[in-house]
Each structure stands twice: as C-alpha cells, then as structure tokens.
Amino acid sequence: MNEGYSFLQLLFVKYSDSEYLSEAWTPINETLKQFLQNSAENFKPTSYQTTYCQIYKTVCKGYKERLFDDLKNLVTEHCYSLKRQLDESMQKMIDDRSNTRMNLFFLQFTNLLHQYRRAIEAIVPLFHYLDIIYVKPKVRSSIEQELLLLYKTIIVESFLNHIFILLQHLINTSHRPSKETIDLLLHLISDITPESAIKQYDLFKRYCDGEVVFSEITSNDEDMITSAPRTASKRPVDDLPGEEDQPSAKRTTNMIKSLHTDN
Template sequence: MMDIPPDQNDKYINDYWNTISRAVGQILHNSPGVRVSFEQMYSIVYKCVCDGFAEKMHSDLLAQCSHHLEEVDRSLDACDPRIPQQYGEESLRLVIAFHEALELYLIAVQQITPIFAYMNKFYVEALLQTSLQVELMDLFRQKVADRRMDRIMASSGPASDLTTEVLSQRQGLHQDIQVQPTLDTWSHLQIVGSSSLRDTDYGETYLPPSRPDTSALPPMSSY
C-alpha cells in the first residue's frame, strides 16, 4: 500500500474514516434504533476517493469487516459441539447460529456495498478486477464458513434432516442467495442478482434510495 504523509493521514482519519468506520460498525452490528444516512455516507466516500484515499479506505474497510467476522467466529465456537459425532440439540444450535450469522452479514453487505459504490467502481473493479461484494463474501468464507462447514454438513441420521430443514426454512429472507447443503457451495458463498441490493427492506436501520448510478455523478474536479 502506498504510504500516506502524516498530514494527509490525519485528514483522511478526521475528515473521512472516523465517520465511515462508525457507520460501518453500526451496520455490521445491526445497532437497534440507529439510522445511517445513505446520502451522507455516499458523499463522504465519494470525496474520500476524489482526495486519493481509495486504496487506504478499501484496506481499512476490509480490516474492519475482517475483525467483525473474527468476533462472529468466536461467538459460533460457543455453539460448536466438542465431539463432531455427537449430533442432536447442540449440532442443531450450531446450524441455526451459523445461518443467523450468515443472514445478518448478508444484510450488512447489502447495506455497505451501495455506500461504497464509487470506490467499488473506480478502485476495486477498475484496478483490482473484482468487486467489493465478492471480497466481503469471501471474507465470510475465510473467517467463518471454511473451518466449520465439514462439521455442519457431515451430520448423519436425524441431524442431517434437521440441518437441511433449517437451511431450507431460513431461506425466505434472502431469495437471491444461492445456498445449497453441499461443501462445494459453502466454499463459494456468493450473492447472485443485483436485485438483492435494491429490494432489501432496510427497516429502521437503513433507508437508501435506489442503487446509486455513479455514471451520473459530476466530474471529480468539481469537488
């Protein structure tokens, strides 16, 4: 990563990242009663990119999401049966907790990606040849899913039926998410369909307009 002079780093932190990080944290933790302004956050991200901090902001965003997922991973450890073959209520509790964690993270991703749409278009897609959405879902796979999916999907007997039933019943919230009870699919967690970014009910926490059209934004020189 390119080094930022101390005075510019202070500007980045004070003018941009402190506010951005606080909002991202509220979204990730689904803070009750907290309303994040899409317009304000999108504008801050836009100006941050225009000031040349896209790489720094991208790195800090992934680090913050990674730290959050490490906390999620630790919370799931408390639901993880000590003996993999000992299926039943503990195994079912792990399946439910895992899927709840996945659902909450998917909601957060659907809120975060429109806020960072400008950074995604002109840095992540243009220079890194990927998308922020893919990066955020890959973090979940790396930090949470990979090491425990064998245990979840290897359930036998009644637990296997319960696992499939739970995963099936809890699909209703995210019809655009491809979740199949196979190890291969869990190794490639992804959101399909751009409609997932437009049609989500954000409730009291987040009320964005339609997905921003970055092509309609004024030239960066106007900022």
C-alpha cells in the same frame, strides 16, 4: 462558473493523514459497524446519504487504496469475532453431544450468515464510487466479491463440512430445522460458495429448486466468487487454528455416531 471551479478544486485537495482519520474514516467506520452488528434499525436515510458523500469525497481526495484496505481490515476483524463465537458454540456442542445443542449451532451459523449477507447488501452501495474508480479496474474484482470472499475464507470454509454433517443428521430427528431455515441456508451457501452447491446436489435438490440453482451457477460462471482474485485479507498461516482448536469434520461425524439423544 468560478464558484463551481473553486468547489472542484477544494474537493480534490488531498487529505492529510489526520484529516483522513478524523473527517473520513472515523465516521465511516462507525456507520459500517452499525451495519455489521445489525444495529441499524434506527439508521436515518440522511445519515446513509451523508456516509455515501463522505466516501465519495475520500476517494476524490486521494485515499481510495487506504479506504479499501481499512474497509477490508474492519470486515476481517468482524469475521474473526464471529468465528470466535462459532468456535465457542461448537465446543459446547461437542461437549454436550445433544441434538438440541446441534440444532442451536446450526441456527446460529445460519443466522450469522444471513445477518452478514444483509450487512453487505447495505454496505456495498455506499462504496459504489470506490468500486468503479478503484476496485474493479485496479483489483479486477468488486467490493461485494471481496467482502463475501472474506466471510467464505474465514468462516464458511472452517465450518461448512460440519454444518452439512449436522444437517444430514438433524433432518432425521425431531430437532430438524424448519424447511424455511434449511432453504435459507442453502441459498446463502450457493451465493457465497457455489461449488459447495454442486457437491451437495442431493441436499439442494431436496430443499431448493436444485435445477434453478445449478443453472444459475452455470450461467453466471464468470461472476462466481471463486473466480475473483484472492485479494481478501487473511491472517498468516501460523495464526489459523490447528487441529486442536478446530475439530475436523471426521470428528463431528464420530460425535454424531456416539451422541446420546436428548428427550
């Protein structure tokens, strides 16, 4: 009995800042990077369990707010790294103006979104205790909602109009993406930004079971990502790309109209 009480006392002794960094955040950070970079193929279940215990211990030791902020900062940095990759690819697509380059950009956007969703599915269970102790009662959101909102704000909102314009063009060419790829993208989009599914009803009806998608959105309206508090970290407005950095959807449309089709 005394041993159990002593263990609980030790568990709830607060970390110092240096202990938090060395014993908690540094190993947790390395694990999260593996998932975000999709390099966790050889990740052992015992390591996953160890990380879960590290997060649980960190919350008990009074670092729940710091841990949540560090998680969001790490994911924000990762999302901006992905955005830079997409910015570069989009500029190449605009310079080249070929259907091949458009298709490559479409596939890259879809693959990055799919990889991110898979990473979130692995990361969220690790933070279950933080979710129920801090994020849901205090932030009135969830870790999954917050991490999806980061991707939506930083990447999806920057490129989605371009992606839909490209898709409308490519489906009428020999470079059209496979039905499976289109279906995957649309389901991922409906998951992250349900309002876009409504705006693109014809596309969803053509490539997905549109009625099912929209009934799910209606029935789960309270759980929609857009209803979550916008607490996700954002860069200051001054740091966001201007028109000269991020081509407008209108420019993408004009590019498609004037493109030369590669054979």
